[in-house]
Amino acid sequence: MKVLIVEDDPLHRSYLHEAVCAALPECDTVIEAENGTAGERLARDHKSAHIVMDLQMASRNGIEAARTIWKERPETRILFWSNYSDEAYVRGVSRIVPDGAAYGYVLKSASDERLKLALRSIFVESQCVIDREVRGLQQKSLGQTNGFTDSEYEILVDIALGLTDRAIARRRNLSLRSVQNRLQQLYDKLDVYQTAGDDHEDGRFNLRARAVTVALLRKLLNYSALERAETELQEWLESGR
Amino acid sequence: MKVLIVEDDPLHRSYLHEAVCAALPECDTVIEAENGTAGERLARDHKSAHIVMDLQMASRNGIEAARTIWKERPETRILFWSNYSDEAYVRGVSRIVPDGAAYGYVLKSASDERLKLALRSIFVESQCVIDREVRGLQQKSLGQTNGFTDSEYEILVDIALGLTDRAIARRRNLSLRSVQNRLQQLYDKLDVYQTAGDDHEDGRFNLRARAVTVALLRKLLNYSALERAETELQEWLESGR
DNA sequence: TCCGATGTTGCGGGTTCACGCAAGACGCGG
DNA sequence: CCGCGTCTTGCGTGAACCCGCAACATCGGA
Numbered sequence: 001m002k003v004l005i006v007e008d009d010p011l012h013r014s015y016l017h018e019a020v021c022a023a024l025p026e027c028d029t030v031i032e033a034e035n036g037t038a039g040e041r042l043a044r045d046h047k048s049a050h051i052v053m054d055l056q057m058a059s060r061n062g063i064e065a066a067r068t069i070w071k072e073r074p075e076t077r078i079l080f081w082s083n084y085s086d087e088a089y090v091r092g093v094s095r096i097v098p099d100g101a102a103y104g105y106v107l108k109s110a111s112d113e114r115l116k117l118a119l120r121s122i123f124v125e126s127q128c129v130i131d132r133e134v135r136g137l138q139q140k141s142l143g144q145t146n147g148f149t150d151s152e153y154e155i156l157v158d159i160a161l162g163l164t165d166r167a168i169a170r171r172r173n174l175s176l177r178s179v180q181n182r183l184q185q186l187y188d189k190l191d192v193y194q195t196a197g198d199d200h201e202d203g204r205f206n207l208r209a210r211a212v213t214v215a216l217l218r219k220l221l222n223y224s225a226l227e228r229a230e231t232e233l234q235e236w237l238e239s240g241r
Numbered sequence: 242m243k244v245l246i247v248e249d250d251p252l253h254r255s256y257l258h259e260a261v262c263a264a265l266p267e268c269d270t271v272i273e274a275e276n277g278t279a280g281e282r283l284a285r286d287h288k289s290a291h292i293v294m295d296l297q298m299a300s301r302n303g304i305e306a307a308r309t310i311w312k313e314r315p316e317t318r319i320l321f322w323s324n325y326s327d328e329a330y331v332r333g334v335s336r337i338v339p340d341g342a343a344y345g346y347v348l349k350s351a352s353d354e355r356l357k358l359a360l361r362s363i364f365v366e367s368q369c370v371i372d373r374e375v376r377g378l379q380q381k382s383l384g385q386t387n388g389f390t391d392s393e394y395e396i397l398v399d400i401a402l403g404l405t406d407r408a409i410a411r412r413r414n415l416s417l418r419s420v421q422n423r424l425q426q427l428y429d430k431l432d433v434y435q436t437a438g439d440d441h442e443d444g445r446f447n448l449r450a451r452a453v454t455v456a457l458l459r460k461l462l463n464y465s466a467l468e469r470a471e472t473e474l475q476e477w478l479e480s481g482r
Numbered sequence: 483t484c485c486g487a488t489g490t491t492g493c494g495g496g497t498t499c500a501c502g503c504a505a506g507a508c509g510c511g512g
Numbered sequence: 513c514c515g516c517g518t519c520t521t522g523c524g525t526g527a528a529c530c531c532g533c534a535a536c537a538t539c540g541g542a
Contacts, residue, residue: 009324009349011252011253011256012252015252083250108250159447159450160450160454161450161451161454162433162446162447162448162449162450162451162452162453162454162455163446163447163450164445164446164447164498164499165498165499166445166498167445167446174520174521175520175521175522176521176522177520177521177522177523178519178520178521180499180500180501181501181519181520181521183499183500184500184501187500192403204405204408204528205403205404205405205408206400206403206404206405206449206499206528206529207403207499207500208403208447208449208450208499208500209400209401209402209403209404209449209450209453210402210403211403212403212450212453212454213401213402213403213453213467213471214403216464216467217467217468217471222464223457223463223464226454226457226458227458230454230458392489405528405529406528406529407528415490415491416490416491416492417491417492418490418491418492418493419489419490419491421529421530421531422489422490422491422531423489424529424530425530425531428530447498447499447529448529448530449529449530
């Protein structure tokens with residue numbers, strides 16, 4: 001068995017290397033990449049079927065890399081190993097995993113034991129292993145309760161990018177008013193109307209901008225999600241008119 | 242000599258521990274804290290004069306912790322050890338360092354050698370050591386050229402928080418129009434007017450929201466800066482009315 | 483002292499936003 | 513087939529925003 005490790009922090013990389021060797025005696029080769037771009041290339045060259053992938057890397061982040069890798073070989077098994085369990089990451093990952101693919105999501109704070117178990121489950125048993133904490137988010141967000149619909153999430157991203165109502169309407173093929181409707185839903189769910197509702201009507205927020213920060217603070221959005229959205233936007237601007 | 246390490250990643254913590262022992266033979270005690278809160282407490286209990294501090298930690302980040310530590314003992318020497326050189330961090334740090342205090346800023350990507358040198362310079366020689374890359378940012382941002390004034394930065398934070406023009410005016414004791422002036426300066430510098438100026442006048446941006454994302458993408462802002470700003474805002478809302 | 487550079491404020495108007503109201507459009511179980 | 517909920521759309525209003533124009537302050541030199 002061959003395992004590819006994609007991780008930009010050298011410390012974590014060598015830790016992973018050890019963990020992989022310890023957990024998988026049947027593994028005879030370990031390859032390392034220190035960013036997403038190199039990861040993609042090595043995965044292609046070695047036809048890797050087993051990958052441990054960091055999210056958030058400088059040059060090309062784990063989600064991007066995983067997407068192109070899975071596009072070429074949907075049967076590849078990928079274990080995501082991340083510092084955070086931001087909803088933005090979780091959503092990003094579950095958006096790109098191919099049907100029936102085996103993958104895992106383990107937090108860096110997990111114990112050695114947890115990590116080794118996950119490695120074996122995914123790479124040997126082809127089972128999905130999702131950290132409990134992450135799993136919680138998934139349920140909440142994909143199930144309706146208390147979570148955000150895709151359409152709400154979509155419009156959140158759009159205003160975060162700084163698009164105008166009209167621009168969003170064109171991009172999403174909606175009428176101006178529908179866009180504004182969705183915005184209100186969003187404002188509702190994000191609970192942007194606060195200032196605790198008390199006293200002076202003054203000191204209000206700019207709902208649009210406020211929504212974005214609240215989303216950021218709640219980790220519905222994060223840097224890498226913004227980054228991805230931004231490049232998508234640029235593509236749309238150029239091609240789609 | 243006693244050294245306090247504040248860092249939430251166990252791997253990095255033990256790496257630092259080793260590095261400190263290797264670089265500073267005169268160091269007889271190393272204490273470790275795994276978040277900002279614990280770091281503050283230990284610094285107080287041990288009257289620590291030498292601290293290595295991670296930025297971005299889950300519970301209470303390095304800047305917060307450093308601020309309260311320096312408030313109690315301005316002569317404390319702190320070496321910041323961070324993954325990133327975001328302008329937001331650099332600005333955050335240089336905003337809180339007391340006059341004449343010795344401090345350092347080293348990136349995690351630096352070599353062992355660099356780190357050890359920095360440790361010795363700061364803790365033994367009381368010299369400031371700032372990573373070259375970080376230094377560049379500092380110059381650019383504190384010197385006028387191409388950088389952002391404090392007032393511009395301030396208003397950037399305010400719109401990022403989602404404050405309305407009027408609210409900003411009250412908070413900063415300015416007239417409505419002045420606020421809008423500063424906003425325009427900001428829009429200018431952030432180059433928000435683009436869409437490359439070409440073709441259709443349509444497809445414009447919401448300048449306010451766009452400014453925030455552009456700032457985020459350029460790392461003028463980041464999560465922890467937002468977080469700090471948000472708590473400051475809440476304080477202001479409660480007390481200052 | 484006067485002058486120009488920079489920063490603050492008021493006024494006015496064109497645009498975009500936020501949102502209530504109401505008319506359709508679609509889907510779904512009865 | 514009808515009724516009901518959810519989603520979409522149009523219209524209209526009041527507020528907030530973007531910004532050009534112009535009158536003061538301020539402050540550091542010449």
